[in-house]
Structures are given as C-alpha cells and as structure tokens.
Amino acid sequence: MLLDNRFARDLPTLCVPCNPVAAPAPQLVFFNTALAADLGLPLPQDPAAGAALWSGNALPPGITPVAQAYSGHQFGHFSPVLGDGRALLLGERQDHDGQRRDLAFKGSGRTPFSRRGDGLAALGPMLREVLIGEGLHALGIPATRALAVATTGAPVYRDAELPGAVLTRVAASHLRVGSFQYAAAHTDRPTLQALLEHTLARHDPQQLGRADAGLHLLAAVAERQARLIAQWMGVGFVHGVMNTDNMALSGESIDFGPCAFLDAYDPARVFSSIDTHGRYAFGNQPAIAQWNLARLAEALLPLWDEAEHERVAEAATTVLQDFATRFEAHWQALQARKLGLSTPDAGLAHDWLALLHEHGVDHTAAWRALADARDQQARRLLDLFPDPADVAPWLARWQAVCAAGPTELRAVNPRVIPRNHRVEEALMAASEAGDWAPFNALLVAVRRPFDDDPALARFAEPPPAAQAARYRTFCGT
Numbered sequence: 177m178l179l180d181n182r183f184a185r186d187l188p189t190l191c192v193p194c195n196p197v198a199a200p201a202p203q204l205v206f207f208n209t210a211l212a213a214d215l216g217l218p219l220p221q222d223p224a225a226g227a228a229l230w231s232g233n234a235l236p237p238g239i240t241p242v243a244q245a246y247s248g249h250q251f252g253h254f255s256p257v258l259g260d261g262r263a264l265l266l267g268e269r270q271d272h273d274g275q276r277r278d279l280a281f282k283g284s285g286r287t288p289f290s291r292r293g294d295g296l297a298a299l300g301p302m303l304r305e306v307l308i309g310e311g312l313h314a315l316g317i318p319a320t321r322a323l324a325v326a327t328t329g330a331p332v333y334r335d336a337e338l339p340g341a342v343l344t345r346v347a348a349s350h351l352r353v354g355s356f357q358y359a360a361a362h363t364d365r366p367t368l369q370a371l372l373e374h375t376l377a378r379h380d381p382q383q384l385g386r387a388d389a390g391l392h393l394l395a396a397v398a399e400r401q402a403r404l405i406a407q408w409m410g411v412g413f414v415h416g417v418m419n420t421d422n423m424a425l426s427g428e429s430i431d432f433g434p435c436a437f438l439d440a441y442d443p444a445r446v447f448s449s450i451d452t453h454g455r456y457a458f459g460n461q462p463a464i465a466q467w468n469l470a471r472l473a474e475a476l477l478p479l480w481d482e483a484e485h486e487r488v489a490e491a492a493t494t495v496l497q498d499f500a501t502r503f504e505a506h507w508q509a510l511q512a513r514k515l516g517l518s519t520p521d522a523g524l525a526h527d528w529l530a531l532l533h534e535h536g537v538d539h540t541a542a543w544r545a546l547a548d549a550r551d552q553q554a555r556r557l558l559d560l561f562p563d564p565a566d567v568a569p570w571l572a573r574w575q576a577v578c579a580a581g582p583t584e585l586r587a588v589n590p591r592v593i594p595r596n597h598r599v600e601e602a603l604m605a606a607s608e609a610g611d612w613a614p615f616n617a618l619l620v621a622v623r624r625p626f627d628d629d630p631a632l633a634r635f636a637e638p639p640p641a642a643q644a645a646r647y648r649t650f651c652g653t
Contacts, residue, residue, distance in 0.1 A: 177217060177229075177236045179267025179279060184242045186374045189367055190359060191242035194264060196232030197285025197295070199342065201329025203227050205299075205612075206306055208323050211346060214271050215279075215323075230324035231342050232264075232284045241266050243287035246354035247361055248421030249471055251455055256361050258354060258421050259289030262297060265350060276378060278350050279323065282343040298338035299327055300607040301433065303615060304599060305343050308432040311594040311622035317407045318400075319429040320347040339607060348428050349378050353468050354421035356475035368479055379426055390476040391488065393425075395495050397472065400427025401465045402502035410510045411593060412438030412539040414458045416448040416649060423468045434649035436596050439638050441532035441539040447596075447649045462507075466499045513588050514543055516550065516580025524577070527570055535561050538638045540593050547585035550578060590625035592632055594618070596647050597639040 184191050204226040209219055220226025228234035235241070241264035248258045264287065266279045282305070283297025302325050312319035328340040351374075359368045376384050376393060383392040404427050408415065415422070416434035424430045434448035443459025451457070456464060473492040480488050508520035515525060532542055537560050545557035554571065558564035602615040621635040638644065 177239070177269075179239055179269050180276075181240060181242075181267045182276075183244070183265060183268070183278075183374070184240065187367070187371055189363055190245045190355065190371065191265070192245070192259075192288045193240055194243045194287045195241060196235075196264060196281055196342070199231040199233055199326070199328035199330065199340075202231035202233060202342075203327045203329070204230055204324060205327055205341075205606075206303070206322065206325040208306075208310075208321065211321055211323050215269055215277060215346070216272065217269075217323075226324075227326050230344055231326040231328055232281055235266070239266055241281065241284075243289055244350060244355070245289065245358050245362075246352055246421050247357035248352075248354040248419050249357075249468070250419045250421070251451075254357075257289070257358070259358075260287055261290040261293050262287070262295040263345075263350075266344075268349075275348070278345075278347045280345050280347065280350060282345055283340070284342050294332070296328075296330075296332045296340050297343065298332045298334060298607070299325070299341040300338065300603040302341040302343040303603050303606055305345065305432050307594050307599055307602065307615075307618060307622060308435055309345075309429075310619060311625070312413070312429055314623045314625050315407075315411055315590060315593070317411070317413075317429060318348075318404060318427055320345050320424075320431075322346075347424070347430065348426035349375075349424070350430075351375050351378065351425045352421050352430075353423045353425070353472045353475070354419075355425075356472055357420060360475040360478055365478055368476075372476070372479060375425055388488070388491070390479045391491050391495065394469065394473055394476060394492060397425050397427070398469050398495055398499050399502055400425075401469065402462075402499060403427065403506045404429065405462050405465050406503060406506035406510050408461060409458075409507060410514060411590060412441070412458070414438065414445065414447055414456070415461065416446075416451065416456055417651065418456050418461065418464045418468065420468045420471050423465070433651040436647065436649050437593050438539040439596070439644035439647075440536040440641070441529065441542070442536075443533065447647060449648045449650050462500070462503045465503075466496060469499060470496055514585075515546070515574065516578040516585050518579040521577065524570075524574060528574070531561075531567055531570055535566055536641070537561060540590060541636070541638060543589040544586070544591050544636075546574075547582040547589060549575070550580065550585055551582040586628070587626055591628065592621050592625045592635045594622045595635065595637075595639065596649075597643060598635055600647075 243260035245259045264281045268276045286295035306322040309321040324344040330340045331337045332340040359371045380396045422431045436447035446454045446457045511525040512520040548556045561567045602618045605611040605614040
C-alpha cells in the first residue's frame with residue numbers, strides 16, 4: 177500500500193510522528209470493498225493479515241503516521257491546542273479520478289495531543305461513522321467515509337466496558353478551520369503561508385500564486401460550506417458539534433459523534449447531550465458555519481503585512497456577509513428540486529416547512545410523500561397530518577405549479593435515511609451482542625436511499641413519537 181506523506185513533508189511543525197498502539201487480538205469486522213477499489217487498494221485475502229493492517233499492528237514499510245496539530249473554538253470557546261488526540265494520518269493516495277484522499281486511523285491510541293484521554297475508540301461509535309458516512313455519500317452529500325473497522329481485542333472504558341475498535345477513515349483531506357487557527361496562534365508567517373499553499377494545492381490549485389490567495393481560499397471554503405449546509409438541511413441532518421476543528425476546508429461532512437437526523441421537523445431540534453444551549457440546533461447550522469468562517473478569516477489575516485490588514489479585513493467581511501446569500505441560493509435551488517419546481521418559490525417552500533413544524537410531521541416521510549401525491553396517491557401525504565384539511569390548501573397550491581413527475585421527485589427526496597432508532601439498534605446489537613445482522617441490513621438500506629424496494633420498508637418507518645422526542649446522542653469519545 178503506497179501512500180504519500182505530503183502533509184508531514186510540507187508541514188512538519190504542524191504534526192507529530194506517532195505510532196498506533198498494539199491491538200492484542202484484532203479482527204477485521206468491516207471493509208468497504210467499493211471504496212477500496214476506488215482507491216486501487218487490494219482486498220484483504222488473509223483475515224489475520226487484514227486485521228493486522230487495519231488495526232495498525234502491521235503497517236507497510238514507508239508509512240510514518242502523524243498526529244495533526246490544530247486548535248478550535250469548541251462551543252464558542254477557543255482551545256489553543258487540540259490536535260489528533262486519538263487519530264493518526266497515514267498518508268494520501270490518489271483515487272481513480274486522480275483526486276488525493278487521506279487515509280487516517282481513529283481510535284488507534286494515545287498521541288501527544290490526547291491530554292487526559294486514552295486515545296481509544298469503542299466499536300459502536302466507529303460503526304456509526306460507517307453508517308452515517310455511507311448514508312450521506314449515497315444521498316449525494318460530501319462526507320468522509322469508512323474504509324475499514326477492526327476490533328482490537330482490548331476493552332475501552334467509558335460508562336461501561338466496551339469493545340475497542342480502530343476506524344480507517346478516508347477524506348478529501350483532514351485540513352480544518354482549526355488547522356489555520358493553530359498555525360496563526362503558534363507558528364510564524366512562513367508556516368502559515370506554507371499551510372495556505374498546501375491547502376490550495378489540495379483543494380483549489382487554480383488559486384496558487386494569485387494575489388490575495390488567502391481571500392480566494394476563504395471564498396472557496398465559504399462556497400463549499402454554503403452548499404454542504406444546504407444539503408444537510410435538505411435531508412434533516414444535524415451535525416451536533418460544529419466546532420471549528422470539525423469544519424473541513426474540503427467541504428466534506430466530518431466527525432459523526434453526536435450527529436442525528438430529524439424525525440419530526442423542528443428547526444430548534446438538538447440531539448447532542450452536551451449542546452445544552454442549542455448552539456448547534458438544526459436551524460442554527462447556517463449561522464454557525466458563517467461564524468466558523470469568520471474564525472478562518474481571522475486566522476488568515478497574519479498572511480498580510482499590517483498595513484494591508486484594513487483592506488483585507490474589509491474584503492473578508494464582504495465574503496462573510498455574502499455567505500448568507502450563497503447559502504440561500506443553494507437552499508432555494510435545493511428546495512425547488514425537492515418540490516419539483518422549475519424555479520424556486522420561497523413562499524411555497526416556507527409554508528410547507530411551517531406546516532411540517534406546526535403539526536410535528538416527519539421530515540423525511542413528508543418530502544417522500546410528495547412523489548405519491550404527484551402519482552395521484554395523495555392519501556399517504558394527507559395521513560401524515562392530524563387533519564387532512566391542515567395541508568389540503570397548500571397541496572392544491574403545490575400541485576398547480578409542480579413541474580416534476582413522481583419519478584423525478586423520488587430521485588431527490590429519499591425514502592430511507594440512517595434513522596436514529598435504527599442506527600442505535602444496529603450499533604447495540606453489534607457491539608453488545610455480537611449480532612451483525614441489524615448492522616448489515618441497515619448498511620444495505622442506507623446505501624439505497626431512493627429505492628422503493630419493499631424489503632427496505634421497515635427502514636423508512638419513523639419511530640414512535642415518544643421515542644423520537646427523548647432521543648439523545650453522545651460524543652463517543
């Protein structure tokens with residue numbers, strides 16, 4: 177397995193070499209054959225060898241893992257040193273499209289950034305990374321993906337004793353807003369410039385060598401995040417912990433610890449047990465992305481001489497102010513597609529979501545039922561509301577302007593998402609009982625989100641309302 181170590185080579189002061197801890201009895205329990213083929217990686221032929229490789233016990237020659245350094249605003253409070261406390265970057269590899277992809281371990285043991293943590297991961301949270309990453313990918317939303325999960329044969333102690341595991345994650349990169357925050361806070365201008373050039377080479381090579389390249393990076397990241405957050409909102413995805421160290425400059429979804437999906441539509445819905453004030457509530461995600469981008473702008477400012485700061489700050493402010501416009505354009509265009517409209521209709525879309533909110537209607541089921549309504553089967557949509565009269569006037573308005581047929585609507589409004597209750601059932605069965613059937617069945621389902629296959633019907637069903645209301649997520653550390 178040949179991997180380039182460009183990050184460590186270009187930015188040696190922003191990482192620390194570190195080896196994974198030995199796993200006493202590793203077993204390879206998940207391997208993403210399709211992703212491996214895209215990366216040109218061989219499939220594990222020998223179970224023992226595969227387990228040794230993807231647990232970190234037997235890395236190929238030439239691979240020197242590193243823990244990346246970064247800072248971060250966590251729930252609005254700046255932590256000057258965070259870094260990979262339980263992750264190791266193995267290196268980069270080109271996929272079949274010529275795009276460079278990072279391969280990294282998660283849960284592979286302590287690093288110099290672990291602080292008081294053990295650097296380990298439990299099996300359940302690593303399997304969550306599999307289900308959420310594959311689910312978002314199938315929905316067409318940029319996301320990091322799991323290549324492999326290996327159990328270690330050693331316990332991890334949290335509230336209880338849990339089986340330990342190592343995830344191998346594939347990402348467009350692991351560069352974050354926090355990467356620039358760390359460089360700005362702890363290094364010099366040449367290092368910050370080197371980080372900028374490395375990032376541009378990875379994600380925006382057309383901007384290399386341009387004047388004000390840092391501003392061009394800020395604008396590019398703002399555009400990617402505006403598109404990504406709109407996609408999250410379209411499927412009811414709540415990231416749960418949008419700290420600056422969890423905002424990837426690539427525009428990919430990353431770190432799926434306390435994430436969840438809406439059941440009943442509610443802009444104020446919070447799932448994460450540690451988000452006690454609702455900072456990262458579903459409806460707050462666009463504003464939080466803009467706030468994080470402002471922190472990126474601050475970290476980029478030292479690239480210019482002090483005499484240029486006022487001009488650059490004004491230009492960066494314009495980019496930040498434009499973020500709301502960027503997001504709204506993506507959001508309105510996405511809602512138009514989901515509603516089957518030839519042009520956006522903000523009023524119609526607003527009134528639809530207001531109806532879902534007012535009546536506590538399931539987000540995914542309601543959008544999907546629009547396809548049935550176009551297929552002369554409006555009963556499924558009407559039955560989602562306490563009284564069909566609640567939605568009938570809006571339905572008449574929509575049917576008068578909808579330009580799409582049911583097939584088109586079914587291609588953009590998923591039937592299956594990684595439902596919270598199904599994810600928990602699958603993780604509990606695999607982690608606590610060693611029963612992999614629920615996990616494997618759910619993985620098949622989330623990889624086919626738009627299918628009407630009757631075999632997937634149970635994965636499209638919302639949970640009981642009381643169960644959905646009390647659902648909480650945890651960071652999984």
